Amino acid sequence: MSLLELNNISKIYGDLKALDNVSLSVDTGEWVAIMGPSGSGKSTMMNIIGCMDKPTSGAVLLDGKDISKESAKSLTAIRRDKIGLIFQQFHLVNYLTAVENVMVAQYYHSMPDEKEALEALERVGLADRAKHLPSQLSGGEQQRVCIARALINYPEIVLADEPTGNLDEANENIVLDIFKQLHKDGTTLVVVTHDPEVGEVAQRTITLEHGRIVKDALNANFKEA
Amino acid sequence: MTKRKMFLRMITASLVRRRSRMLVALLAIAVGATILSGLVTIYYDVPRQMGAQFRNYGANMIFLAASNEARFDLDTVRRGVACIDAEELVGVAPYRYETVRIHEQPILAAGTDLDGAKATSPYWHIDGEWPSARYEVLVGQETAEFLGLKTGDVFNATWSSGEEEEDVLNLGVDMKVAGILETGGSEEEYLYMSLSDMEELAGETEKLDVVELSVSASADELKAYEQDIEANVPDIAPRLVKRVTESESTVLTKLQSLVFLVTAVVLVLTMICVATTMTAVVTERRKEIGLRKSLGASDGSIIWEFMGEGLLLGGVGGILGSILGFAFAQFVSVHVFSSSITYQPALLPVTILVSVLVTGLACLLPVRSATEVDPALVLKGE
Numbered sequence: 001m002s003l004l005e006l007n008n009i010s011k012i013y014g015d016l017k018a019l020d021n022v023s024l025s026v027d028t029g030e031w032v033a034i035m036g037p038s039g040s041g042k043s044t045m046m047n048i049i050g051c052m053d054k055p056t057s058g059a060v061l062l063d064g065k066d067i068s069k070e071s072a073k074s075l076t077a078i079r080r081d082k083i084g085l086i087f088q089q090f091h092l093v094n095y096l097t098a099v100e101n102v103m104v105a106q107y108y109h110s111m112p113d114e115k116e117a118l119e120a121l122e123r124v125g126l127a128d129r130a131k132h133l134p135s136q137l138s139g140g141e142q143q144r145v146c147i148a149r150a151l152i153n154y155p156e157i158v159l160a161d162e163p164t165g166n167l168d169e170a171n172e173n174i175v176l177d178i179f180k181q182l183h184k185d186g187t188t189l190v191v192v193t194h195d196p197e198v199g200e201v202a203q204r205t206i207t208l209e210h211g212r213i214v215k216d217a218l219n220a221n222f223k224e225a
Numbered sequence: 226m227t228k229r230k231m232f233l234r235m236i237t238a239s240l241v242r243r244r245s246r247m248l249v250a251l252l253a254i255a256v257g258a259t260i261l262s263g264l265v266t267i268y269y270d271v272p273r274q275m276g277a278q279f280r281n282y283g284a285n286m287i288f289l290a291a292s293n294e295a296r297f298d299l300d301t302v303r304r305g306v307a308c309i310d311a312e313e314l315v316g317v318a319p320y321r322y323e324t325v326r327i328h329e330q331p332i333l334a335a336g337t338d339l340d341g342a343k344a345t346s347p348y349w350h351i352d353g354e355w356p357s358a359r360y361e362v363l364v365g366q367e368t369a370e371f372l373g374l375k376t377g378d379v380f381n382a383t384w385s386s387g388e389e390e391e392d393v394l395n396l397g398v399d400m401k402v403a404g405i406l407e408t409g410g411s412e413e414e415y416l417y418m419s420l421s422d423m424e425e426l427a428g429e430t431e432k433l434d435v436v437e438l439s440v441s442a443s444a445d446e447l448k449a450y451e452q453d454i455e456a457n458v459p460d461i462a463p464r465l466v467k468r469v470t471e472s473e474s475t476v477l478t479k480l481q482s483l484v485f486l487v488t489a490v491v492l493v494l495t496m497i498c499v500a501t502t503m504t505a506v507v508t509e510r511r512k513e514i515g516l517r518k519s520l521g522a523s524d525g526s527i528i529w530e531f532m533g534e535g536l537l538l539g540g541v542g543g544i545l546g547s548i549l550g551f552a553f554a555q556f557v558s559v560h561v562f563s564s565s566i567t568y569q570p571a572l573l574p575v576t577i578l579v580s581v582l583v584t585g586l587a588c589l590l591p592v593r594s595a596t597e598v599d600p601a602l603v604l605k606g607e
């Protein structure tokens with residue numbers, strides 16, 4: 001059984017079909033890149049997978065359970081327990097330090113544990129920046145804090161929407177190396193990107209156009225780290 | 226780390242590290258709390274303050290003899306006075322009235338304790354001096370005009386020692402006008418002398434007609450004293466001077482309702498200010514709210530985090546306000562009533578509680594709107 005399954009989902013805004021009858025399944029441990037031109041429905045799809053939005057029609061199965069009809073309250077609970085989100089704009093709480101930002105995710109999930117949060121920061125190479133506020137961190141460092149936060153509760157699936165969109169080459173590589181490590185550790189990764197370089201390193205690439213999947217291929221160049 | 230610790234860490238970080246924003250709200254609460262605790266302090270102190278002011282308008286209690294013919298003596302008066310708290314007793318003036326003849330005219334003379342009269346009737350205006358020596362007197366303005374007397378004049382006064390006109394008149398004594406008394410009232414018809422002079426000249430001691438008292442107490446306390454004296458000293462019929470006590474309590478009631486009204490208005494304004502600030506804060510932090518929701522925060526935890534910040538602000542504002550409020554009340558008291566006030570320790574928890582309540586109430590709507598944030602929308606890139 002696959003971890004995630006989209007069955008004929010559509011998302012319709014007025015007369016615009018942001019997603020048009022999309023079906024897709026992702027297995028545990030897979031690393032999937034979602035590509036496509038702007039407006040093709042990538043973020044819409046991510047929001048639906050990430051339980052931030054509901055499809056107009058179709059079913060979304062996470063762990064075999066249909067979440068497309070769940071209430072907002074139980075979607076919140078699913079987000080908390082199963083999903084790690086990484087955003088293009090980082091979205092850190094600006095008055096909390098790096099380690100506190102990681103602890104916020106623990107706080108909503110279970111119990112804040114500063115030691116564990118510090119270890120997570122260490123894994124993304126930020127042990128020495130733990131007590132800094134977001135404004136005192138570079139964009140790359142902020143994104144790594146976000147990654148540490150997304151991973152802290154061991155989510156079943158990590159979703160990243162343009163995680164390198166605001167980063168330079170060097171920081172992009174740092175983030176991709178972290179992703180490689182995550183994949184190696186067995187984390188399921190779904191990454192939306194414009195950037196072919198980011199798409200290439202994934203195991204499988206799905207291309208969207210006008211809300212439809214036009215290509216779904218395994219990456220020939222993919223090599224396990 | 227427990228969840229509660231993290232909760233406190235988050236809300237204090239929000240307040241401490243985002244100082245400028247929350248300062249506005251804090252200021253509003255502190256000002257509200259200052260006015261609240263200041264005015265309430267004054268509210269409770271005003272009766273005392275005003276009581277002292279009102280004592281300038283004369284006696285508010287008198288003792289009469291319980292039976293019609295009888296006059297009472299100083300010892301009875303002392304027993305009556307003993308019923309009144311010495312701290313509250315501003316002055317006691319016993320009066321004995323006799324008729325004297327001056328220039329062949331019958332004039333009403335009052336013998337009194339002149340210091341007591343000075344204390345009970347601070348409004349008396351003396352043209353000249355208060356009598357200080359034997360046979361010195363105050364002459365009421367009207368009588369002085371009638372007799373053609375001026376300050377410093379010496380005149381001869383005679384007494385009839387018995388009831389009958391024909392009784393042997395004494396030779397009279399020469400008395401000196403120490404001052405002319407102006408009050409605008411019936412006091413101007415009298416001649417005032419010390420009780421000892423009168424007793425010496427009219428004979429018989431310790432025969433008093435009336436005692437005037439000035440007591441710094443509320444209308445209710447005065448009533449209690451009246452009943453107390455009536456019960457314990459049967460020779461005395463105590464009476465309250467209604468004109469004085471009633472106008473005193475009317476003014477107090479009006480003043481207190483004014484203070485109450487102002488406090489209520491200030492609290493409402495504080496609430497509006499806090500609500501406005503909190504609404505701005507929630508709007509400003511939509512992204513953060515969306516993020517917290519995306520991390521799995523329930524509506525309940527969002528509400529509690531913002532409420533927590535609000536209530537913490539309310540508490541800190543309340544503490545600040547009760548300190549500043551005392552300073553404010555002290556300032557008003559010194560400048561308006563020229564006397565200092567005592568701190569009411571009970572006011573500290575009350576002020577804090579009210580600030581917290583008002584802030585909590587003000588936060589209700591803004592915080593509710595925080596739960597309506599859609600994380601998918603606010604987290605979308607711009």
Ligand SMILES: Nc1ncnc2c1ncn2[C@@H]1O[C@H](COP(=O)(O)OP(=O)(O)OP(=O)(O)O)[C@@H](O)[C@H]1O
Binds near residue numbers: 013018036037039
């Ligand atoms: N809340 C919304 N209301 C109306 N239309 C929307 C809404 N969200 C997205 N859309 C529309 O749906 C389409 C797909 O949007 P989506 O954000 O998924 O694109 P995208 O592939 O992520 O694009 P980009 O690469 O620019 O981020 C767009 O045409 C967009 O205008």
Ligand SMILES: [Mg+2]
Binds near residue numbers: 042043044161
């Ligand atoms: Mg997008």
